[in-house]
Amino acid sequence: MKKTFSPLLLFSLVILCAREKTAPDYPIQPVPFTYVQLTDSFWSHRLEINREVTIPSALRKCEKTGRIRNFEIAAGQQDGEFQSPYPFDDSDVYKIIEGAAYSLATFPDEKLSAYLDSLIAKIAAAQEDDGYLMTWRTINPNKPPTEWSGSAERWSDIGGGHELYNAGHMYEAAVAHYQVTGKRNFLDVAIKNADLIYNTFGPGKLMQPPGHQEIEIGLVKLYRVTGEKKYLDLAQFFIDQRGNSAGHELYGAYSQDHRPIFEQNEAVGHAVRAGYFYSGVADVAALTGEQAYIDAIDNIWENVVSKKLYITGGIGARRHGEAFGDNYELPNANAYNETCAAIANVMWNFRMFLLKGESKYIDVLERTLYNGLLSGISLEGDTYFYPNPLASDGVAAFNQGATTRKEWFNCSCCPSNISRFIPSLPGYFYAHRDDTIYVNLYAASHAQVELKSGLVQISQETDYPWDGRIKLIVKPEKVTHFIVKLRLPGWSQHQPVPGDLYTYIDTESSAIELTINGQLQKTDYHNGFLKMTREWQSGDTIELSLPMRVHKVEAHVAVAEDSGKIALERGPIVYCAEAVDNFGKVTNLALDPGSDFLSDFFEYVLNGVVVVRGFAARTDKNSQLQDFRAIPYYAWNHRGVGEMAVWLPMALFR
Ligand code: FUB
Numbered sequence: 001m002k003k004t005f006s007p008l009l010l011f012s013l014v015i016l017c018a019r020e021k022t023a024p025d026y027p028i029q030p031v032p033f034t035y036v037q038l039t040d041s042f043w044s045h046r047l048e049i050n051r052e053v054t055i056p057s058a059l060r061k062c063e064k065t066g067r068i069r070n071f072e073i074a075a076g077q078q079d080g081e082f083q084s085p086y087p088f089d090d091s092d093v094y095k096i097i098e099g100a101a102y103s104l105a106t107f108p109d110e111k112l113s114a115y116l117d118s119l120i121a122k123i124a125a126a127q128e129d130d131g132y133l134m135t136w137r138t139i140n141p142n143k144p145p146t147e148w149s150g151s152a153e154r155w156s157d158i159g160g161g162h163e164l165y166n167a168g169h170m171y172e173a174a175v176a177h178y179q180v181t182g183k184r185n186f187l188d189v190a191i192k193n194a195d196l197i198y199n200t201f202g203p204g205k206l207m208q209p210p211g212h213q214e215i216e217i218g219l220v221k222l223y224r225v226t227g228e229k230k231y232l233d234l235a236q237f238f239i240d241q242r243g244n245s246a247g248h249e250l251y252g253a254y255s256q257d258h259r260p261i262f263e264q265n266e267a268v269g270h271a272v273r274a275g276y277f278y279s280g281v282a283d284v285a286a287l288t289g290e291q292a293y294i295d296a297i298d299n300i301w302e303n304v305v306s307k308k309l310y311i312t313g314g315i316g317a318r319r320h321g322e323a324f325g326d327n328y329e330l331p332n333a334n335a336y337n338e339t340c341a342a343i344a345n346v347m348w349n350f351r352m353f354l355l356k357g358e359s360k361y362i363d364v365l366e367r368t369l370y371n372g373l374l375s376g377i378s379l380e381g382d383t384y385f386y387p388n389p390l391a392s393d394g395v396a397a398f399n400q401g402a403t404t405r406k407e408w409f410n411c412s413c414c415p416s417n418i419s420r421f422i423p424s425l426p427g428y429f430y431a432h433r434d435d436t437i438y439v440n441l442y443a444a445s446h447a448q449v450e451l452k453s454g455l456v457q458i459s460q461e462t463d464y465p466w467d468g469r470i471k472l473i474v475k476p477e478k479v480t481h482f483i484v485k486l487r488l489p490g491w492s493q494h495q496p497v498p499g500d501l502y503t504y505i506d507t508e509s510s511a512i513e514l515t516i517n518g519q520l521q522k523t524d525y526h527n528g529f530l531k532m533t534r535e536w537q538s539g540d541t542i543e544l545s546l547p548m549r550v551h552k553v554e555a556h557v558a559v560a561e562d563s564g565k566i567a568l569e570r571g572p573i574v575y576c577a578e579a580v581d582n583f584g585k586v587t588n589l590a591l592d593p594g595s596d597f598l599s600d601f602f603e604y605v606l607n608g609v610v611v612v613r614g615f616a617a618r619t620d621k622n623s624q625l626q627d628f629r630a631i632p633y634y635a636w637n638h639r640g641v642g643e644m645a646v647w648l649p650m651a652l653f654r
């Protein structure tokens with residue numbers, strides 16, 4: 001097995017453990033991404049593309065668009081004006097550094113490491129003496145880039161200005177860089193800034209919460225790495241101030257600032273802000289042990305999964321305000337579904353799992369990951385969707401003026417977010433608690449899990465998501481008693497999502513098969529996991545077979561846009577029909593919910609995908625049948641522009 005962590009990383013993990021051992025935390029701990037090596041053909045290729053294409057091209061874009069020069073100008077190293085369009089453009093640089101740091105952990109690269117150091121030196125030089133860091137204001141406080149950036153005064157528009165949002169991304173990046181390299185150059189910049197913010201905000205000081213959440217997550221990471229409780233206190237303060245009119249004029253539902261978190265039970269407003277907010281609340285709940293936070297995000301989560309979640313796992317239906325719509329408001333062609341919101345949804349659901357240990361959260365995470373998140377980046381890794389609609393007429397320029405993925409955007413939050421998310425993905429696969437290993441996601445991989453009773457190596461062999469056969473080889477250092485929990489995906493249990501928002505029309509179910517060393521096991525199923533407790537010996541082999549049938553899905557009757565329609569999915573993958581596979585059109589097609597669909601793996605199509613095929617009726621030709629093909633939704637829009645649909649009308653074939 002390839003060694004995936006360095007002495008430097010170990011050093012920083014030691015610091016991490018410096019926090020009081022008895023302090024509350026997530027009851028379940030993720031196996032860090034540095035202890036998980038993906039060896040599969042689906043994700044490991046994506047990580048490679050991220051390293052070789054996405055990060056370098058995003059850095060080039062930051063150079064070309066002035067995002068990096070902004071730091072040089074603020075540092076006095078260059079003359080000029082703030083160059084990019086938005087006050088939060090510094091955050092793109094931070095996010096890409098975060099992604100590059102994750103990437104360095106598994107693929108050491110001297111050149112990239114040196115480049116990051118040079119960027120960090122510019123960032124440090126751009127920081128004002130007291131820790132303030134926001135390049136446009138340092139460059140020329142009298143020239144705000146937008147009307148909502150605030151005035152020359154620092155903190156003059158906490159609701160719109162994004163000073164605290166930028167800071168949060170800086171902390172995340174600095175912590176990642178420190179954990180991977182052991183160098184303090186970026187961490188010290190982050191700490192200096194966080195100390196300034198701590199001295200500026202709080203009871204008796206400025207009382208406003210940030211307009212755009214993010215700093216809460218960053219502060220918690222800073223707390224974890226430094227052990228400085230004041231950063232956790234500040235994160236909690238910002239969470240408690242939201243919706244609290246004592247101390248600031250409420251920003252309203254757009255920023256989830258309409259009422260205190262404890263009184264919220266519906267997901268509203270800007271979806272990325274919401275997803276980061278709920279993630280931050282989960283972090284603070286875990287670290288303070290405050291149950292009321294958990295109750296609040298539980299209620300909001302129920303609302304999202306039962307009324308506001310796309311079948312692709314996307315959230316944030318409305319373009320206007322980049323926001324959640326009303327309950328069951330899930331339009332297809334006009335779906336917004338920002339890529340960043342999908343990332344936020346994954347972050348939030350993972351935290352919910354760490355709090356509660358139930359697989360339904362990973363069901364939502366997996367659905368989002370393979371569909372509404374992955375669609376955000378091209379197979380080549382250098383073009384992106386900002387919105388991720390579920391239908392296209394091939395004409396409307398839904399992607400910020402384009403019908404295809406774009407290389408960059410004026411507001412480029414999504415590309416930089418993807419570049420940091422992909423290399424962190426191995427960290428979502430496994431988790432542990434005391435003497436239990438959770439296997440959450442499936443892909444060929446090796447992991448090293450530290451249980452109370454000792455170290456366990458675990459390897460997966462599988463062709464998931466195309467094939468449902470999964471083999472796990474468990475290797476404890478010595479014969480040891482512990483528990484292995486394998487997630488049984490909701491889609492394999494006729495429950496595509498928790499709740500009744502989507503259901504399978506087909507009722508036929510195939511049995512799940514579970515063996516250990518070839519012996520069929522009676523399944524002990526709890527909270528969505530198959531539980532196996534025994535004295536494990538090195539080489540014990542678990543085999544799980546999940547049925548990979550093509551399912552026909554129906555949406556809740558209240559979803560007007562999906563009424564009378566079906567969608568297709570197989571395993572965790574949601575399918576869509578594209579014109580290029582269906583004689584040039586899809587808006588003239590209907591599917592028979594009673595007919596069967598077959599699936600075949602095509603190695604040379606779209607980097608290797610399972611294609612679903614069957615027959616469709618031509619609604620414009622007296623229901624004449626024709627061959628029908630559907631491809632994974634994440635891979636659409638790679639073979640020219642044309643019609644696409646996830647949901648197709650139902651018709652009974654004669
Ligand atoms: O405001 C910063 C980022 O820009 C948001 O998260 C995105 O939705 C985009 O508006």
Ligand code: ZN
Pocket residue numbers: 338339340341412413414415417
């Ligand atoms: Zn975005």
